[in-house]
Amino acid sequence: MVCGGFTCSRNALCSLNVVYMLVGLLLIGVAAWGKGFGLVSSIHIIGGVIAVGVFLLLIAIVGLIGAMHHHQVMLFFYMVILFIVFLFQFGVSCSCLAMNRGQQEALLNSTWGLLNDEMKIDLENQLDCCGLLNVTGSRSQFERDMQNCTALCTRKGKCFTCGDMMLTHATEALKILGGVGLFFSFTEILGVWLAVRYRNQKDPRANPSAFL
Template identity: 80%
Template sequence: MVCGGFTCSKNALCSLNVVYMLVGLLLIGVAAWGKGFGLVSSIHIIGGVIAVGFFLLLIAIVGLIGAIHHHQVMLFFYMVILFIVFLFQFGVSCSCLAMNRGQQEALLSSAWNLIESKTRMDLETQLNCCGLFKNSSSSFDMDYASCPALCKTDNNCVTCGVKMLNHATEALKILGGVGLFFSFTEILGVWLAVRYRNQKDPRANPSAFL
């Protein structure tokens, strides 16, 4: 069977979904590891990563079962959902790559105000800094007063925003690049699903309706 035929499309789609399953399991495992070792204490962050991993795992299972059984309905829902995920991830990845320093500061300020105080203290301890930006909000003095970082004993703390921004551009480029690459694997999955769904199983009854 030449590549591009029924068997080749089936094997390619199955292999792609196995990779998605491994990525989903990796996300769930990393979240559990981070929680177990106390690297992240926020249940919202852990829950969010686990939810993303579980969603990816679920989509991969639907695609894998649909590919193995050549199930028309499952393949249809698989390619529709995967295409929606592709659009969302492509937009987010492009935004990460195009974000300037002012936008990074605004994003950090919004995220800092949304996270709970325990998570802020974890970040301050790990980064050895206090507060976000001195002029970002009126809560800076409160953050500094409750800051558990070691640098506070020497009164030599820099703000966490400065430390984060020193690596934010590089981190956003990496995240945007990885997300962009992964989004193209998703559009590849959509193309394979459409191609495979419209192909005739050579082992099936020639008069059967696809």
């Protein structure tokens, strides 16, 4: 059987979905590990990572079952959802790679504003810093954050801002995230292509007169 045949397409699609299942389980496991060891105490962050892992796991299961049974409806929904995920992830990855320092500061400010006091204190304790950025537009908020800060650096009398510490490695982190996301987005478009190709192929074991 040549590589472009029915069996090869099925095996390739099954293998790709097994990889997606492993990535989904890894995300769920990492979130549970981080929560168990107290690395991340925010239920929102834990819930978000677990939700992404469960979503990826469910999509992979649908694709795996559809590939094993050559199920037309499941393969159709699988490739549509995977294509939507590809568009979203491709756009986010390109945005990460193209983001400059000014845009990074704006993103940090907007994200910091969405955090409650408990999440801010948790982040400050983990990074050993206080406040986000000491800029004119948010000076009052920065002063309140400094007063509520309980990081270890306060005992030493000198604390760096969390924004400066995060921006130091933000460019490198965004490049890594963008590169990894871009790589996985191309595996997703590969999955869509395989699903379309496999869905339109005829099962050699089926009735030749059956419509597939």
